[in-house]
Amino acid sequence: MKNLKTLILLFISITTLSCFEDNDDNLITASEINDFVWKGMNVFYLYKDEIPNLANDRFSSNTEYADYLNSFDDPFDLFESLIYDRQNVDRFSWIVDDYIALEQFFDGISTSNGMEFQIFRFSTTDTNRYGIVTHVLPNTDAELNGVKRGDIFYGIDGTTLNSNNVSSLLNQNSYTINLGSYDDNGTPETSDDSVTPGSESITLSKSAYTENPILINRVLDIESNKIAYLMYNGFTGTDQFNNELNDVFGTFKSANATELVLDLRYNPGGSVYTAIILSSLITGQFTGDVFSTEQWNTEFQEAYQNEDPELLINRFINNNDGAALNSLNLSKVYILTTRSSASASELVINSLRPYIDVVQIGTTTSGKYQASTTLYDSSNFRRQGANPRHTYAMQPLIYKSLNVNGITDYFNGLTPNIVLGEQINNLGVLGDESEPLLAEAIANITGTGKASRGKIDYVDITNDSNDFIPFSKGMYVDKELPENLIKDILFK
Secondary structure: OOOOHHHHHHOOOOOOOOEEEOOOOOEEEHHHHHHHHHHHHHHHOOOHHHOHHHOOOOOOOHHHHHHHHHOOOOHHHHHHHOOOOOOOOOOOOEEEOOHHHHHHHHOOEEEEOOEEEEEEEOOOOOOEOEEEEEEEOOOOHHHHOOOOOOOEEEEEOOEEOEOOOHHHHHOOOEEEEEEEEEEOOOOOOOOOOEEEEEEEEEEEEOEEEEOOOEEEEEEEEEOOEEEEEEEEOOEOOOHHHHHHHHHHHHHHHHOOOOEEEEEOOOOOOEEHHHHHHHHHHHOOOOOOOEEEEEEOOHHHHHHHHHHOHHHHEEEOOOEEOOEEOOOOOOOEEEEEEOOOOOOHHHHHHHHHOOOOEEEEEEOOOOOOOEEEOOEOOOOOOOOOOOOOOOOOEEEOEEEEEEOOOOOOOOOOOOOOOEEOOOOOOOOOOOOOOOOHHHHHHHHHHHOOOOOOOOOOOOOEEEEEHHHHOOOOOOOEOOOOOOHHHHHHHHHO
């Protein structure tokens, strides 16, 4: 069968089934947007080889292609039909109909009431859900209304949380949390634990908010050890936040810190470049060495190999846009994790492990090793020249990351060296040396033995607040994609 890929991309005769309105009230057909969706996925999608409908020779004529596009009334449906094994492999590709909001999110701007939380249950057969506040963002409605770490809530607006309503109730712009108390029944097991409803409630409202990923940074002086502690809650790849991260390490360096506890327990990930900066700040002695490599779909991988294999390699750096990094040159780092630690957080751990001693403390991470990029409806899929008639954009997975030893595919997450889950009834104060996870790291640094463990098992965390934000747990890249490679793939 003749490959009609070039013809399809150059000229498409499309009849329309449905229309949408953009912000200028100009009608645009679903099939026009569907064309963008198919083309972008056909070129970039990491799992293209696994999707028969993305094959270059899938359509024998323009008419067949047009009929295929017209069979989807909604671009979201087409996009979802092209995803490979949504439940098990590709959990992180998405499409949006408002790329302005997506771009704001990547700049650290989102809608938030400031209450960050985890949702838990007591057993796999428990249909009820309960919330535990993990931390409160500064200068938000939650802080204003006295929400604090460790608060338990069992309901929203008077409705008891369960597996079916938790998402819809917590996605509202304004809601009231119904507080309760945790009862461990005086035993170390969680099987007999419960949450008792209380009478107190707090009403919260969301608004536009720019979150600084640096929540806490301090230097602890313990038994002659200068221990830097950084709670870092997002790899927000803006110049401002990258510069602030470098400044924090400058403070650590000035304080002669010789140890670092990096707290990524609530960090959902983000920018690959920021992950490289952070890892280079922790070390500094590996400038120019391989930080990670990229594995794209067969077509793109071959094109990169033929053009310049160096384009597939990310290396440790010693400066950020010309500004020298305040690197600590450490040979060991302590990293705190939970299942909420995802993507770029895991990239840091996986990429540092071949070079220095990474002591991971906490629970197993999320398990995201793939990266995505934003695709726009333009000739080269970049922002400039994007179709002004709509604001759809895609964020498909485009490659998976490997460390210098080729380790990838950690779908089940990265397992800690020291397993220590957070205890719902004993969360402690973040940044305080007695907080259980930080105390465990300090005990290992000072050689004073294991910190007090308390309970021997932990409740089942099913979700966290980032799970309710559609694109929060992505690992994304914004590097320039060589236009000549895109053209070669499009027209070969």
